[in-house]
Amino acid sequence: xxxxxxxxxxxxxxxxxxxxxxxxxxxxxxxxxxxxxxxxxxxxxxxxxxxxxxxxxxxxxxxxxxxxxxxxxxxxxxxxxxxxxxxxxxxxxxxxxxxxxxxxxxxxxxxxxxxxxxxxxxxxx
Numbered sequence: 001x002x003x004x005x006x007x008x009x010x011x012x013x014x015x016x017x018x019x020x021x022x023x024x025x026x027x028x029x030x031x032x033x034x035x036x037x038x039x040x041x042x043x044x045x046x047x048x049x050x051x052x053x054x055x056x057x058x059x060x061x062x063x064x065x066x067x068x069x070x071x072x073x074x075x076x077x078x079x080x081x082x083x084x085x086x087x088x089x090x091x092x093x094x095x096x097x098x099x100x101x102x103x104x105x106x107x108x109x110x111x112x113x114x115x116x117x118x119x120x121x122x123x124x125x
Contacts, residue, residue, distance in 0.1 A: 001025040001114045005095045008119030011085055015123070019080040021095030021116055032098040033071055033078040036109055037091035037121075047093070048080060049106035058106045063089075085123045092118040 007019040019035070034049035048069040050057045057069060068081040078095055096112035098105065105111040 001097070003095050003097060003114055003116030005093065005116040005119040008093060008121045010122045010124065013085060013087055013123055013125050015085050016081070016083045017085065017121060019082065019093055019095075019119060019121075021078045021080075023076045023078070023097065023114075026097060026114065028076040028097075029073040032101055032106065033069075034096045034098060034106060034112060035069060035078075035080045035093060036096060036112075037089075037093045038118075039088075039091040042091075044094070044109055046107040046109070049098075049103075050078070051101050051103070056101070056103050058103055060107075082121070085121075087123045087125045090121060090123050092120050094118045 002024045004022045032051045035047040036044050037047050038044040048059045050069045066084045071078040095116040097114040098112045100111050
């Protein structure tokens with residue numbers, strides 16, 4: 001299984017970025033997909049998740065209304081559209097795949113089986 005995250009970069013505060021995560025080696029359409037991030041010196045934290053059908057989506061309070069998670073099951077890809085970026089959004093962003101469809105498990109990184117390598121997002125003030 002491979003999860004390849006891309007799309008990170010340097011952006012000014014207020015700007016936008018779209019992250020992509022291309023999956024291979026798994027039946028993508030059956031997995032819940034999530035995004036997590038880890039800022040320097042901090043623990044990894046949940047950002048957003050979307051189940052296989054898109055019928056269940058969850059966001060961290062810190063990104064709600066600014067970030068949107070979407071997925072294209074035909075392309076085996078999950079996206080994270082990030083708008084109105086803030087310096088505190090600076091982090092390495094990871095995509096992850098979970099067998100669990102119950103949204104009560106979305107925020108726990110222990111519920112995810114497969115992880116991508118991360119892509120760095122830097123937001124300048």
